[in-house]
Amino acid sequence: MNKYSCKEIRLDISNICNLSCPLCPNTNRRNKKTEEKHLMSFENFKKLVDNIDSFVETISIGTKHEALLNDNIFLMTKYLHNKYPDTDINLLSNFNFNYNTEDIIKSGITNIIIGLDGIDQESYSKYRVGGNFNNVLQNIKQIQEYKNRYNLNIPTLTISFIVFSHNEHLIPKAKDLFSSLGINIFFRRTDYHDGYESWLPKNFHNEQTEEENKDINKNIICQDPFNILDIDTFGNILPCCAEEALNYFVGNIFEDKLSTIWNGIKLKQIRDFLISKQTENDNIPCKFCPVYKNNGYTNYVKFEN
Ligand SMILES: C[S@@+](CC[C@H](N)C(=O)[O-])C[C@H]1O[C@@H](n2cnc3c(N)ncnc32)[C@H](O)[C@@H]1O
Numbered sequence: 001m002n003k004y005s006c007k008e009i010r011l012d013i014s015n016i017c018n019l020s021c022p023l024c025p026n027t028n029r030r031n032k033k034t035e036e037k038h039l040m041s042f043e044n045f046k047k048l049v050d051n052i053d054s055f056v057e058t059i060s061i062g063t064k065h066e067a068l069l070n071d072n073i074f075l076m077t078k079y080l081h082n083k084y085p086d087t088d089i090n091l092l093s094n095f096n097f098n099y100n101t102e103d104i105i106k107s108g109i110t111n112i113i114i115g116l117d118g119i120d121q122e123s124y125s126k127y128r129v130g131g132n133f134n135n136v137l138q139n140i141k142q143i144q145e146y147k148n149r150y151n152l153n154i155p156t157l158t159i160s161f162i163v164f165s166h167n168e169h170l171i172p173k174a175k176d177l178f179s180s181l182g183i184n185i186f187f188r189r190t191d192y193h194d195g196y197e198s199w200l201p202k203n204f205h206n207e208q209t210e211e212e213n214k215d216i217n218k219n220i221i222c223q224d225p226f227n228i229l230d231i232d233t234f235g236n237i238l239p240c241c242a243e244e245a246l247n248y249f250v251g252n253i254f255e256d257k258l259s260t261i262w263n264g265i266k267l268k269q270i271r272d273f274l275i276s277k278q279t280e281n282d283n284i285p286c287k288f289c290p291v292y293k294n295n296g297y298t299n300y301v302k303f304e305n
């Protein structure tokens, strides 16, 4: 009996994006032309949902690419919501689109997490290359106005603001701007994507850094394979969203039940390796992963003065 349960599924329904954020692996792959465009079909999405055979607290859509580029998205989220009304549905998006506000409100999506790291076009587009700040702001305002008009709490909106050297001085202004609209905002440093060093802020640290500093020598391990699964547009299941695990498939959700994959040998091998630091499997992706090398911290970056 597996003592761990899958609490969150993260999935992509598109493997493309309309923006070119410089550190995003998606941008790098597109520049190198290593990936063909692929959108998950509604039929396959239904297979995915129907193969979820145990309660999952959260399903997050759009984890590595841009989900709003799949025109079936609201059909999919409605299907998911009807089948599992108690599961939270997160949408991660850059929100540079002209969708009908009512479609989003009635889609079954519970939380929208918007990747936005600026307070105007100039500061925003340094990282969100190709994005239009006013378009995103307009979308946000329309949703908030609609919710206020009909006294709705859902979907909640949250801004995910990545703090770089060019925008760290804007944190107070960003807090003011989005709190005046009644929107949550959280700030974080960049992950360890290729070339991240030159983008690092000088003074900003993630909130948990103090705790992390205390714990850095303790034996903390990556938590992903004990809690979550990642799914790509072809239904392949991965143990996490790390680039190092990109081709390490632990099953396929169009073909197998979630419980079969969750309790399968490949995930067990990863969990055993993270716990014991030993494996005979040379392909275990964790061996090469910065998260593993940094004791499980997904975005811990030590700042050297
Ligand atoms: C890869 S994106 C996909 C969703 C959507 N395209 C977006 O950007 O919001 C998933 C999350 O990664 C975040 N992200 C982008 N670049 C990042 C970086 N360098 N470090 C950490 N997170 C990053 C985004 O802000 C978003 O919240």
Ligand code: SF4
Pocket: 017, 018, 019, 020, 021, 024, 025, 026, 027, 064, 065, 066, 094, 115, 128
């Ligand atoms: S908008 Fe999201 S998926 Fe697209 S390039 Fe930027 S971070 Fe990557």
Ligand code: SF4
Pocket: 222, 223, 224, 225, 239, 240, 241, 242, 244, 245, 270, 285, 286, 287, 289, 290, 291, 292
């Ligand atoms: S250590 Fe890295 S490769 Fe291994 S499960 Fe965690 S994030 Fe994925």
